Amino acid sequence: MDRKTLIRINQAKEKARPELCKEGIDSGWRKFGFYESFCTSTEGIVENIPRVDGNQITIKKFIEKFESTYTPCKLARKYRNQKFKCGEDDDGYSVKIKMKYFARYMTDNKDDSPLYIFDSSFSDHVKRKRLLDDFEVPRMFPDDYFSLVGESRRPPYRWFVMGPGRSGTGIHIDPLGTSAWNSLLKGHKRWCLFPPETPKELLKPSQGEAWKQKGEAITWFTYVYPKVSQPGWPEKYKMIECVQRPGDTMFVPGGWWHVVLNLDDTVAVTQNYCSRVNFPVVWKKTVKGRPKLSRKWYKAMQLRRPDLIKVADSVDMNKNDGYTSSSSSSSSSSSSSSSLDSDSDSVWSDDDQPPAAKKQRKCPPDCEECGNRNDKGELRNNGESAITSKSNPYDRSSNSCSPANSR
Numbered sequence: 032m033d034r035k036t037l038i039r040i041n042q043a044k045e046k047a048r049p050e051l052c053k054e055g056i057d058s059g060w061r062k063f064g065f066y067e068s069f070c071t072s073t074e075g076i077v078e079n080i081p082r083v084d085g086n087q088i089t090i091k092k093f094i095e096k097f098e099s100t101y102t103p104c105k106l107a108r109k110y111r112n113q114k115f116k117c118g119e120d121d122d123g124y125s126v127k128i129k130m131k132y133f134a135r136y137m138t139d140n141k142d143d144s145p146l147y148i149f150d151s152s153f154s155d156h157v158k159r160k161r162l163l164d165d166f167e168v169p170r171m172f173p174d175d176y177f178s179l180v181g182e183s184r185r186p187p188y189r190w191f192v193m194g195p196g197r198s199g200t201g202i203h204i205d206p207l208g209t210s211a212w213n214s215l216l217k218g219h220k221r222w223c224l225f226p227p228e229t230p231k232e233l234l235k236p237s238q239g240e241a242w243k244q245k246g247e248a249i250t251w252f253t254y255v256y257p258k259v260s261q262p263g264w265p266e267k268y269k270m271i272e273c274v275q276r277p278g279d280t281m282f283v284p285g286g287w288w289h290v291v292l293n294l295d296d297t298v299a300v301t302q303n304y305c306s307r308v309n310f311p312v313v314w315k316k317t318v319k320g321r322p323k324l325s326r327k328w329y330k331a332m333q334l335r336r337p338d339l340i341k342v343a344d345s346v347d348m349n350k351n352d353g354y355t356s357s358s359s360s361s362s363s364s365s366s367s368s369s370s371l372d373s374d375s376d377s378v379w380s381d382d383d384q385p386p387a388a389k390k391q392r393k394c395p396p397d398c399e400e401c402g403n404r405n406d407k408g409e410l411r412n413n414g415e416s417a418i419t420s421k422s423n424p425y426d427r428s429s430n431s432c433s434p435a436n437s438r
């Protein structure tokens with residue numbers, strides 16, 4: 032703890048519990064050594080309280096059964112019986128699980144890289160949609176130009192994210208040059224970020240090191256982190272590292288590599304967006320990778336944002352695209368745009384699509400072509416991905432490696 036914090040804390044302690052401070056500030060406050068001896072883990076606690084589904088029980092029934100009888104109860108959290116996406120099966124279908132099972136798994140699992148809820152379809156559902164009432168887009172991110180194409184046509188863009196310690200998101204770049212914000216409500220996330228020009232080969236675990244867990248964040252921290260944090264690591268690819276705490280919002284600029292490990296149980300919300308700043312890059316990547324979507328977007332801009340049309344028309348499609356808004360910028364993008372050179376619009380819509388359409392967008396789960404895939408069905412192509420299935424953030428990428436549109 033730094034000196035100033037220590038002084039302030041001690042002042043508060045002196046005022047709040049003077050009797051403890053009399054013995055000397057540390058000895059009084061640490062007499063029993065509970066820091067060492069008392070276990071605060073929830074594991075192993077046997078609960079014997081009635082649990083009630085707070086969404087189902089009527090007020091009348093609650094008063095009758097619990098309040099008027101002075102009976103303690105635990106109103107189960109919302110969404111207990113709601114299903115959330117925690118992965119994808121080999122055919123590309125969402126794997127969903129009820130919140131009550133996942134919540135138990137969160138507190139009671141010993142998996143290396145546990146299941147992770149990463150769900151972008153919650154807002155399509157009448158009950159799960161209520162999650163939208165619980166957060167607001169931070170005021171720094173007012174622009175969202177993909178909204179012009181309409182909610183049902185736009186690529187997936189916001190996710191409810193929840194997972195236990197050791198779960199996380201392997202190293203990747205967010206799709207189509209979009210930037211993102213990620214707000215943490217509970218728990219701690221460990222982040223490492225690298226500039227866009229960092230070569231992918233330096234950031235991915237080598238074959239064999241991690242076998243089936245190649246794309247997992249925990250594998251990255253085990254095998255790659257020691258390399259990137261060595262003194263010889265190039266200054267130009269310098270890692271940015273931090274711990275995100277409850278209430279913190281991370282800003283992830285377009286093109287930046289990032290890897291995220293949950294250090295304990297976390298709940299977060301994240302959104303990808305296209306703003307005035309990243310529009311030239313996002314537009315270019317969309318034209319190249321998602322031509323059909325780009326045509327719809329263009330029409331919508333003609334109608335409602337002629338100012339953006341001007342910018343779109345001035346984007347040089349042949350120039351190496353940097354991630355800054357300045358046209359004179361010389362910073363180079365990742366080398367992945369070729370992976371997006373296909374029109375895969377037909378397959379990015381959503382869970383309700385006919386199986387044939389869903390199948391189209393699949394490549395094998397451990398597709399060597401595209402790189403890798405994490406529990407969230409994340410398929411990456413050169414680390415960068417196209418926004419694809421509505422149900423999956425990084426299905427944001429899966430089209431780019433299906434045979435129909437292989438590079």
Ligand SMILES: O=C(O)CCC(=O)C(=O)O
Pocket residue numbers: 190192199200205211213220289291299301424
């Ligand atoms: O919270 C996480 O696991 C990271 C999410 C992320 O990188 C993303 O949504 O693009």
Ligand SMILES: [Fe+2]
Pocket residue numbers: 203204205211283289
């Ligand atoms: Fe990301």
